[in-house]
Amino acid sequence: MNLSISNIFESVGDYWLLMKRAFRKPEKWGIFFKQFITESDKLIIGSIPIVALISLFIGAVVVIQTDKNMNNPLIDKMYIGYMARETLVLEFCSTMVALILTGKMGSNIASELGSMRITEQIDAMEIMGINSAGYLIAPKIVSATILSPLIMLMSFIVGLFGGAMVVAILGMISMSQYVTGLQYSFNPWYVSYSMIKMSVFCFIITSVCSYFGYYAKGGSQGVGRSSTKAIVMSCALILVFNYLLTNLLL
């Protein structure tokens, strides 16, 4: 990746212009809405299985690890539930899940747009007088930004359920202790904080990966290269914004 300063400014400028173009008033709202539904199905509904699977197992592992680390008899074992909840809600269900989604939706978006670019499908839309960025990019960004907090919530709930499963199977504490732990000193703002983070992260993933895909060049190799760049850049930005948002919101 070429990281010279002028290059970075140029890319940021191009990114900004592309976003402005994508968010012009759609030619027809009906078409935009139809695309919104299609993209929501592909990006959000399509991500549910993988996020659920990973959340289930991480929830389980967090409970086991917390249990192993709590060998001080003076600490109440119900804190296992409390710790699991805090770990999941603060970092895992937003930041980690967003990094997973970068691999899932980000690479999907970058390679889809990239191959449309090199096979001239994007040019074909432009020739018809259609705002290709508005048609292809805006619905992806809008759907991911609006709906991804629900993914975060789902991940949280499934993660806690994974923890409960381990509790039920291994029985290190009773289920009522686990549930008491889950409810202990619960701060609902953490959930909102995590949902906001998720929304910002998904904006980053969809817009950055769209940008790299939309401007892909150089055949199928070029599409591969720009997907890789898109994912590296999205992950880096997610980590930076995680820091910034945490400073700002907590």
Place this chain on the structure above:
Amino acid sequence: MITVKNLCKSFDSKLVLDNISISYKPGNCSLIIGASGSGKTVLLKNLVGLTQPDSGEVWYDSHLFTSMDETARKDVRRNIGMLFQGSALFDFATVEENVMFPMDFFTNWSREQKLERANFCLKRVNLENANKKMPSELSGGMQKRVGIARAIALNPKYLFCDEPNSGLDPTTSIVIDRLIQEITKEYNITTVINTHDMNSVMEIGDQIGFIHQGRLMWEGSSSEILDAQCRELNDFVFVSKMARQLKGME
């Protein structure tokens, strides 16, 4: 009527189009011929505004296209149909959806009306019973036909074809060429075709412009081309030994 005046375009200090001036008339198949890499595609893309010329003017009738803003260009583009070298069919849509795509954006027709128009266009290019197929299921020649059907979906005044018969066998090439010619005459379209195929030149070329290393070296009709006094053109036209012997060059 399309008029090009003193068009220049370079990429990274390499001059690709050198002061091109030419005009194209309605009802004519105007050909741009030249070797690979001579600048045909770049010329076509400058004509339709997919790339910006460094200097020079492109006029559509009495409208100066090169100085228009994005909105005004869109209005011109609604009268443009383009057939891309690789067909550029939307791979997310079926054949009939591809042809209906521009109608979705620019008409308020009912689904039945759109379907009727799509069927008419598909019939016009002799492609029936392929409505529900995906582009990847079609042969190269069929893809070109769908590309033509899509290009004429909204009755364009201008039709641009980039190498319409590249990658096709000679028989299919001629069929596609004739189809473009018929449509041009039938609807009095201003048609501009890029090609390096001498068969097309002799078959359908009403007006021919020869480009060599970005410069327009010769202009004339297909009846004049064999007697042209232009060395670069003769080198291009009479490549085969047989042709050279026929011309008496050897």
